[in-house]
Amino acid sequence: GAGVSQSPRYKVAKRGQDVALRCDPISGHVSLFWYQQALGQGPEFLTYFQNEAQLDKSGLPSDRFFAERPEGSVSTLKIQRTQQEDSAVYLCASSLGSYPSYNEQFFGPGTRLTVL
Amino acid sequence: AQKVTQAQTEISVVEKEDVTLDCVYETRDTTYYLFWYKQPPSGELVFLIRRNSFDEQNEISGRYSWNFQKSTSSFNFTITASQVVDSAVYFCALRANNAGNMLTFGGGTRLMVKP
Numbered sequence: 001g002a003g004v005s006q007s008p009r010y011k012v013a014k015r016g017q018d019v020a021l022r023c024d025p026i027s028g029h030v031s032l033f034w035y036q037q038a039l040g041q042g043p044e045f046l047t048y049f050q051n052e053a054q055l056d057k058s059g060l061p062s063d064r065f066f067a068e069r070p071e072g073s074v075s076t077l078k079i080q081r082t083q084q085e086d087s088a089v090y091l092c093a094s095s096l097g098s099y100p101s102y103n104e105q106f107f108g109p110g111t112r113l114t115v116l
Numbered sequence: 117a118q119k120v121t122q123a124q125t126e127i128s129v130v131e132k133e134d135v136t137l138d139c140v141y142e143t144r145d146t147t148y149y150l151f152w153y154k155q156p157p158s159g160e161l162v163f164l165i166r167r168n169s170f171d172e173q174n175e176i177s178g179r180y181s182w183n184f185q186k187s188t189s190s191f192n193f194t195i196t197a198s199q200v201v202d203s204a205v206y207f208c209a210l211r212a213n214n215a216g217n218m219l220t221f222g223g224g225t226r227l228m229v230k231p
Contacts, residue, residue, distance in 0.1 A: 042221030042222050042224050043161070043219075045218035045220070055217075056216050056217070056218065098217075104166065106163070107153075107161040109160045110159050
């Protein structure tokens with residue numbers, strides 16, 4: 001497709017379950033970002049990949065959160081032992097180039113995670 | 117540290133009114149970019165505009181205009197003759213060159229345009 005796609009669009013998990021959220025960036029985009037958007041808030045940065053290298057994970061809230069991009073394209077955000085406070089929309093974005101040059105970030109539709 | 121503040125959490129106007137959404141930012145970097153995104157009910161963030169810190173020219177695009185003032189660290193967004201389709205949450209964001217590649221977002225302003 002032409003844009004960033006994410007799956008699933010909606011995920012309901014019981015507290016303590018592990019979840020995996022997938023992001024397909026725009027083909028050829030070097031940079032990939034994950035953001036977390038709590039209800040009524042702005043998106044907050046989680047982590048950044050340049051190709052397969054995770055260059056910044058300063059925004060990951062705990063060691064239960066793990067992200068990977070093994071082949072430099074598709075990325076997976078995994079949350080282990082989910083807690084209710086993990087309920088949020090998880091947004092993925094990609095951009096053509098790499099830091100430090102500026103490149104516009106294109107966002108996917110997000111995955112809405114609800115932890116019961 | 118970078119910070120973006122959108123003091124207006126919700127604005128309600130009647131169609132055809134003009135409306136201005138405020139954005140104030142903080143950064144110690146001299147080189148940075150400012151953005152506005154629109155988030156309709158579908159949830160996807162739609163890019164509206166980018167401005168770099170060296171370009172203080174105001175910009176107009178159709179019914180949209182942006183006023184960037186470094187002296188007050190503000191990047192305000194005005195919609196002229198608002199329409200119902202403008203109803204959405206609008207986010208202002210900042211990318212500072214020495215703060216990595218991420219965007220720092222404000223809390224958003226929910227705009228409701230009533231017919």
